[in-house]
Amino acid sequence: MTSAGIRPPVQRSGSHSAAPLSPSRRTGEESAAEGPRRDASGPRRPLPPVAAPQAAPPRTSGPGRPAGGAQPEVKSQRPEKRMTREDMLALMRSGGLAAGGAAPAAPPAARPGGGTGLRPGMPGRPGPGMSPRPPSPPGPGGLTRGPAPGPGGGPAPAAPATMVDEEEERKAKGRVGSSADRAGRRARRNERATERRVTSPMPAAALLNEDEENRRGSRGRKSHKQGAHRLAAATARKSHAEVDAPVTIRTLSEALGVKANDILRKLMNMGQMATINANLDDDLAAELALEFGMELQVIHERTAEDDFLEAFAPPVESENLLPRPPVITILGHVDHGKTSLLDRIRKSKVVQSESGGITQHIGAYQVEYNDKPITFVDTPGHEAFTAMRARGANVTDIVVLVVAADDGVMPQTVEAIAHAKAANVPIVVALNKIDLPNVDTTTNISKIYGELAQQGLNPVEWGGDVEVVKTSTVTGAGLTDLLATLETIAELHELKADPTRPATGTCLEASLSEGRGVLATVLVREGTLRVGDIVVCGDGFGRIRALFDDHGRSIEQAGPSFPVEISGLDVVPTAGENFAVTDDIARAREVAETRRVRARDASQAERQTVTLENLYNRMAEQKVKSLNLIVKADVQGSIEAIVKELEKLENAEVPIRILLKAVGGISESDIILADASQAIVIGYRVAPEDRAITMADEKNIEIRRYDIIYQVTDDVKKAVEGMLVPEIKEVHLGRAVVRLVYKISKVGSVAGCFVTQGVIERGSKVRLIRDGREIYKGAIDALKRFKDDVKEVPQNFECGIKITNFEDVKTDDVIEAYRVDVIRRTL
């Protein structure tokens, strides 16, 4: 098989929109998107002793605060500690509240007189207590006044910095000038800082920069540098990013503005290891981007094939859609009369103008019934039928299942049923050879009806929905009924196509003929194929030199559902390949050549198939919609027992489809069916044939062998449970009211908050409530207490909150924090 098999019809138009975050990698209760949270099952931890006022170091008016000194400003013994303006400055200084940012090593001096910088009633912010002050030199103790950071806060990591700082740092790195130069630069910076102090109505950020300069000593330079990168990443955050395909960790890191190491860490959390230059598939890249709060668009260069594949877009409802003939495939057990049935139908129902003996030229033909054509595809058996489907070419609208009345349902009948069911097409049973004298029309037929019903084909006569037509290819009995039934079913399905489009369809068979070159029998599905059309078929292309119908007559054009033989392709395509007409020979060549290259690559690439373990992922990716099983067992009794047990696992959300249940070893046919149907093969006390093992290896089909029934059901149950959409439970954490909003350049709006209830946790989800109405839903990007990143802030404490991608936060807004628990469901 080449990469040229039928592909999904609609292709991207220049770019590929990243898929939404797939739940595939978040099994159970783990979900990185939910951010850090407590164990859903465990009781909430007691609030940390963040605010123990007794423990608070005393505050002094100077930068250095000797331990145990007086604490004149703090009169209240309440656990509440209001965050002062200095605190907030320190908070911003520490990296503007960037997630993962860290506290600076040293804060500015504490404000004499204290003050509650976050108090809403503060006159004309900044008020007296917040009057801009030049930064003080760092001192021991810094702003660690009041409650120490909660246990979650931990030791302050490396300090982040602003983009400006990063720029300075960059300059500093390449510094070659004299100390005089540096002094000059510093003077200019101080000048700018003074200007800012004078003119800025909200000098916090300005102060931050200046103070950053001041406190940046040789010792702090390294940590600053680390912090600068971190902040650069954080501040560069946006809600949308674009990256060219193929995406690597490196290019993704650049596009998102986050460190490659952080991406690698996320990947590791997902259980995947990668190197910085490893290619990521688009979905994974998008998922990783979402982990950093960004939507990712992967830009793919548009190729000739992308344009070409647009031809396969499904027909749009339009006035051009006209009824088309049904395409029928005949399947059944060996010797039950498939060929005879086809011959008989053809001989008796060929177009009247046909004269003389009938020679079947191609593997498909049309007959007319009630002046309407019906197309029959003459495939050599259900394996070919399924192999074609495995290539994505589901050419059949209806299957006629031939069952000999003297023989009944046989192993290959069962297989044929499975293949037809897997193709999801209606089945009409032709109960053949009813002319045979040993066929008792009552006993034999009701026995066969029972066998059919056992296979899920309940005859209409028994109140089911499967039409069974009694036929004889010897007498011709029932053939007209069969055609009438097929016509009715086709009408019910309203099969339509647009004959005005450029033709597309499927290659049914192909060969190389001496003198005539490459000949391919194709079935037109949409549009009209004409002599002279430029065609790409699989990895071949060419201009159609001649068209022949199923009687070998040269024709000029062929419409929907019409089988024709074409000549003019440059290479022999494989049965099941698609074809499409294009108007540009250069593009046709380009597409064909690209496909040849891809075919070579694809043969080396690993196939993505379904296993019991990866079912959940595949389902989440919408690549699998049910659990498809093929059950082969030693005896009928085992099958019945397994099926009965599996029925107990039935549920509406994850249908279990047993495509085939049969006695006997696992054959190649089973593997082909599994391949085409994304099914898992279950062998109960049976072994696979050698060729089946080889094929299963080649196609990466999972064969699971058991000898105890409960092991089968246990495994299947686990798989079904894994496929159930997990329960999403929202857990309220706490509320905080916004008392003051700081706009910090390159960081954005930081809400100075007071926690009124519960606890606010870093990484929790939030709702922003204004005047009783929810106006935004998002997540906490950073949570600070004074200068420190903290894991959580309990009731009656102040904190700084930066909400991811939200700048419109206002005083008196309420921030409601919650977490989302993803609970794995069981049956």
Ligand SMILES: Nc1nc2c(ncn2[C@@H]2O[C@H](COP(=O)(O)OP(=O)(O)OP(=O)(O)O)[C@@H](O)[C@H]2O)c(=O)[nH]1
């Ligand atoms: N009496 C009787 N014999 C039939 C009928 N249909 C087919 N046969 C005979 O059954 C035998 C097998 O018929 P085929 O048409 O070759 O069966 P098949 O299913 O195509 O067989 P394979 O191609 O080998 O899978 C032939 O000898 C036919 O003449 C029927 O309706 N009545």
